[in-house]
């Protein structure tokens with residue numbers, strides 16, 4: 001295994017992954033995971049887009065590395081605890097990845113800044129965008145090494161001291177510029193692709209598809225109860241309680257606290273209802289599973305299909321921004337909840353449609369509404385200003401009573 005004892009060498013590996021990501025047509029971002037001696041455990045590129053189609057809104061390099069780590073451990077591989085492992089990223093981690101990193105307890109070394117979505121978006125290393133209880137942990141885990149030079153890419157060191165195995169503790173101006181430019185060069189095209197879905201008035205109701213239609217069959221394979229429940233659009237009701245309760249029970253059996261997330265489409269049809277898989281990886285929450293499952297279902301149906309079939313998928317299985325995510329449990333102050341809020345932002349990617357302001361609903365609150373609003377108002381600018389992440393409780397009291 002390769003040993004990267006200089007921060008600069010590790011950043012060069014992350015930049016190599018970012019180049020690969022850019023070549024794959026996705027965000028030009030990459031990361032590498034190092035053990036307690038500086039050995040490379042695994043490096044990964046961003047994987048949000050695959051084959052020219054949206055593939056996984058949670059497919060950021062850091063998140064994938066963390067799930068890889070837990071799956072290796074679950075498979076019996078002896079790996080050091082997260083506290084001894086460092087993830088070196090080409091770009092400041094977004095809210096989802098920051099939540100995932102803090103939830104698991106890894107350390108991070110960050111190359112290029114991200115003023116829109118980064119943990120350190122304001123550059124002050126105070127992590128004021130995080131729930132108060134996580135700020136000290138972030139300050140002790142996130143390192144922003146010095147970049148020597150006189151250009152706009154230069155910076156003084158900030159955040160936590162990096163792990164002691166790093167000998168050289170600086171990043172070259174060229175590497176820093178490369179990391180920043182790879183993301184900049186890819187962002188507009190990828191965002192355009194992720195926002196290329198149909199408008200609300202072009203969508204078709206999948207409940208009208210004949211029995212045995214391939215889209216209907218694919219949905220039912222992903223979720224046995226798909227299309228069995230129908231609510232009024234954006235008004236989840238007690239008809240969802242049985243499927244949510246069943247998924248919550250499965251979530252408990254799979255290592256979670258009894259959470260579940262359902263996705264309704266623009267017509268109020270139930271598309272998916274999904275538990276977490278936290279026994280396999282601590283960051284596989286119900287929402288992470290749900291948004292990934294839906295995106296990958298659409299990808300599978302569109303990949304290699306002709307234009308007519310692709311259009312049909314976009315009409316009947318629309319982008320989730322036109323529907324409603326129904327969380328059995330609302331966001332809390334934890335790192336996992338912060339990850340879910342970030343992953344929700346990455347799923348929406350652009351502004352929520354004006355006609356669908358209540359896209360994010362929860363049944364059982366973990367926080368009172370005022371505290372939750374404050375938490376969302378402190379998110380980095382992408383989530384707060386561009387997307388407008390705004391969870392609200394479901395209006396139907398019977399649904400709340402049924403899960404209480």
Ligand SMILES: [Zn+2]
Pocket residue numbers: 060061062063093094095096097098
């Ligand atoms: Zn991320």
